[in-house]
Amino acid sequence: MQQISDYELELMKVIWNNDGSALYAEIVSALSVKGMNWTKNTIITLLSRLIDKGLLKTNKIGHRNRYTAIISADEYQTSQTEHFLHKVYEGNAKGLVSTLIQKDLLSAADYEDLMEHWQNLQRKSNAE
């Protein structure tokens, strides 16, 4: 997946929050709620860049374009994490997790949750 700029990500978030698809007008109002009163050219330009990068597609509804996300927020996060993991930790997930724990980026409660989730997964695979 191609990397996208911060502003492009802002637009993606707006669309994801709108059930994965939005009209131009909806995007404009959602952005202004966040305090980003961009000009039309900027928004359209960023949207078409996202289309070029394969994250969005458009369908014409009358004269208006509906922008639909091709990639969900989850998929995006996964691919970005993988990207990060490979780039920074050379694929070593343990290193990433230990950094998260050591620097208190992961709370004890979060850790417990994860452990439980992990054990559940193991039990399942043993049963099979």
Added chain:
Amino acid sequence: MSYFLKLILSLSLSGTLLVLILLLSRPVYRNRLSKHWQYYIWLVVIVRLLLPITPETSLVGSLIQRVGQIHLSDMTVIQPNEHNSSNSDTIADFSADSAEEKIDSGDIGSTAEPNTPTDNSLYKSTDNSHNVAAALFLIAWLIVGMLLFMRKVTVYQSFVKYLNAGSKPIDDISLLENFGQIIAQNRIRGSIDLYTNSLISSPLLIGFIHPRIILPDADLSGSDFYYTMLHELVHYKRRDMFYKWLVQLTICLHWFNPAVYLMGREINRLCELSCDERVIKTLSEEDRKAYGDTLLNAADTGGSYRDALASVTLNENKELLKGRLEAIMNYRKMTKSIRTAAILFTGILIGAATVLGAYASPAGRTASDAGIYKNVSDSDGNQALDYSIQHENGIYYVLAHGATEADKPISGVTSLYNMLILVRKDSYATFGAWDDYDMQSLVRHISEQCRTRLANGQLTQEDMDIVIAAATEIQQTYLSGSGNVPDRRTYAYRQTASYQSPYIILYGYNLPSSARGSYKNMTVALADGLNIQIYFSEETEKFMSDDKAMSAITSMIRHRLLPKSSSSRPLEALFIVSMEDVGDTDLSSLAEKYYKEERLNYFCAVFVELDSAAQQKYLALAYDDQNISFFASCIDDSSTDTVDHYILKAYEDDRVDFFAVLSGVLDEESRQQWLERCDQDGRTAYRYILSEDDTEDYDAEDNGAEDDFYDKYGTDDYDASSTTNILDLNRITYLL
């Protein structure tokens, strides 16, 4: 082939002259008229170079034509086995020759052939060799033009590819927003993307569908960025990309013409100058200087890719930059008088472009030059009808709807009659026939036929207009003296059939003297010392020595023909077309036979001998069978009651064709009654059929002709309906 070559050359020549006019008069307008005007005035030249539209006579058109003639005469000298004929005066415009050759077969005669080729073989051989050369030139021209254009397109594509590879989208939101605001200010619809590319030397605008501005780098000062954007957005707004490609196309098509390259350079220069002008128009003196600074700063930026073909760059070279800076400093607003001058100059140039013209299609020209008529407006004068008339062996071919020589039907008609054949692209319709004596009533005669067919749906209104216009023309040409009006006392050839037991004789009288030589004949003495010459067709020659047959013929003449002849209507030159011995077969079964076999002449001969009950039976039969030609022949001798009965029936059954036939035999009183009735019922088609007899103005001055017309068609045992005449005569001519 040579036509296309001439067209291209003439377009190029015309365009070149305009280029020269514009370039040479540049000192006059350069600092006076706006750069905007100077930029767009070239469109006139481009239109002249590309569009093969020309007025009928144009300077370049006739020049090319003359050059063509000289060129041809040169070629005749080169030809090895030619004789001494390099005389260009006798050689016709060779591209028009094929059309002329076709037409010279027979003109009606009022218009003269413009030039007569002296030696046909010479004429053709030079033409062929010329055509081959022309074809080669044409192919060479096309290939070079196409290759050039293809090269331009591929170069452009690779340039775009190169740009895209090195371009990075500008992610700086403040720059994007800055740009977005400029776009909003300039009221530009659609969006434009912004990129940087370190490989280019100056900002440029590229892309037809997804336009984008590419900057050499993003580190522009606020004002530089602003002015750069303003400049590029003017390019975008004016769609300069399209203009540039139009110029490129023109250059490729006229690749052999150095003038178009000069034009291309000039347009490129003016594109930037007028763009600058548009930008500074709204700026203050101060800001103009800042804009000039931007241009200078942009020139400093280094770049490596020089080919900026057909993309819109801010900066081309130093020379141009100097001119642009000067223009910015010298900028003045257009005053009213300058604006008037600009309009005037535009008018002059468009006028020049029109007058210069191009080489016109010879096909369009030959029609008016080469001895055929064309473009006669109809009686109302509000519509030009497009047709041409050719006269061959008594047949007037009216070529309409783009029909050509090749569409003419093959006809075996003799010259006894004139006929009018409307030739369309894939079909034809026959009108007539008439002989020269009928010329005076031709228009009326043809009009009647047209109306009947129009009412039947066999003819469109447009075709009817064409046929009537053509007939009017033929009649006028004939009567204006170019044709030989036959002696009025000489009666026209007529043909009919009679029953003279035990024969049915199909005969004609007043056989034209031109036709007499080809038939065997004998002189028969009649009572009162009257002699008559009788001619026999090949089929009937054998009866010359047959006493029984000869006595039948003589008694037919005595009893049927002589009573009708008079001093004013002499009977002469009887022509026996065919004879059939029917033995003692009774009349009613003969009638039945001929009706079935659709032998109208024979049927008519028998019909008049039948009792009225039998006649009524056949009328009813013909009506029910919709056999209009038989019906028309039969109704002629019927009683008024019968006519009244059928006309009412036709009216109620909505059988307009029968109504038309019947209206011809109505007496005046009934006709008036029917006119009123049609008015009341609002049935205009029927009203039209009836009222045509009101319009007798066209040959009102010639009542004699009118009477004769009815004499012939009304009383000579001959069918009253003109429709039948055609069918009948077609059959006769076939027999002959």
